[in-house]
Amino acid sequence: MSLQGNHLEYISLKPYSSLKDLVESIWMVKNHSDQKTEGIIVPDGKIDLFLFVSENEPFEIFISGICSHPVPKPPFPKSTMFAISFYPLAAEYIFGHSFSTLQDMRQMLPTDYWGFSKEDLTDFQCFYQKACNIVSSQYSKEIDRRKKKVFELIYESKGEITVSKLALLSSWSSRQMNRYFHNWFGITLKSYLNIIRFSNSLQQLKNGHLYPELNYGDQSHFIRDVKKFSGVRPTLLSKNENDRFIQLSLMKRN
Incomplete structure (x- = not known):
């Protein structure tokens, strides 16, 4: 690209x-x-x-x-x-x-x-x-199949999958997954899922769509997450005045 x-x-x-x-x-x-x-x-x-x-x-x-x-x-x-x-x-x-x-x-x-x-x-x-x-x-060792499966599911679902379903499909317990995320990345698995879901919402905002297209429950939930991860409401993020938001500026409009 x-x-x-x-x-x-x-x-x-x-x-x-x-x-x-x-x-x-x-x-x-x-x-x-x-x-x-x-x-x-x-x-x-x-x-x-x-x-x-x-x-x-x-x-x-x-x-x-x-x-x-x-x-x-x-x-x-x-x-x-x-x-x-x-x-x-x-x-x-x-x-x-x-x-x-x-x-x-x-x-x-x-x-x-x-x-x-x-x-x-x-x-x-x-x-x-x-x-x-x-x-x-x-890169010197093979990736643990459970870890590989967890991340595949996260990205395929665009962060819309639950922790319990990840545990079920990966044969890796919720407790073990959360410990792994905390020890290696400093965040909870749930927080990481929210980040990935927000990141996948950027394209719709780039296209001017201000309502949630992923599983946010309702508009207020979507607004809260966008404000948390960008600092502004969806309307301001979508406008991206002066190319303020770097990733949005580098993204093509569909």
């Missing part, structure tokens, strides 16, 4: 098929504007690794855990960002450590992390190949 707006250039590619359970996408955003406009990133249930440089900022590599509320993005005019968006299972099967302390936070990494460098930001296609190869080299 590629998108060119007035000032944002966006490309997103799916990873190698062997990584489909661990990597959601590999993407880039280039901001060609020199305007200092702040933005907001809303929760999407992913762990993200970023390579970033701007006209007035040094090269950085950092990683962010799962977000549970909107995160302000400082204005970075004339900037380039390449990123790998991981599904949560990557915490255990790629990184090998918990991300519970990185919920709603980011961690700076060495500028040669995984062999990346500032020069990788000059060619996205080369970065894509390098990223897939590096992540593949970190």
Whole structure:
């Protein structure tokens, strides 16, 4: 997927098929504007690794855990960002450590992390190949079938499945699942389901549909969740004035 707006250039590619359970996408955003406009990133249930440089900022590599509320993005005019968006299972099967302390936070990494460098930001296609190869080299053990099944069900249902049904279909108890989510990601399974359901509602809001299309029960429930995860009501999120909400700005209208 590629998108060119007035000032944002966006490309997103799916990873190698062997990584489909661990990597959601590999993407880039280039901001060609020199305007200092702040933005907001809303929760999407992913762990993200970023390579970033701007006209007035040094090269950085950092990683962010799962977000549970909107995160302000400082204005970075004339900037380039390449990123790998991981599904949560990557915490255990790629990184090998918990991300519970990185919920709603980011961690700076060495500028040669995984062999990346500032020069990788000059060619996205080369970065894509390098990223897939590096992540593949970190992937050393088979994913537990119960964990794989749980996440498949979550994404297939767009977050509309219950914890009890997940337990039934995955043969993994609710207590064990909640312990796993708490220990590895710092959130409850129910909270994660709500994040995924909200994230799947963004496309309808981009299209100007302000009423719930997923299982929210009623309009007031939908409004509460949108306010919780974006900070504003559905009407304001849908308008997205000044491209304030980054993910919405990078999304095509259906």
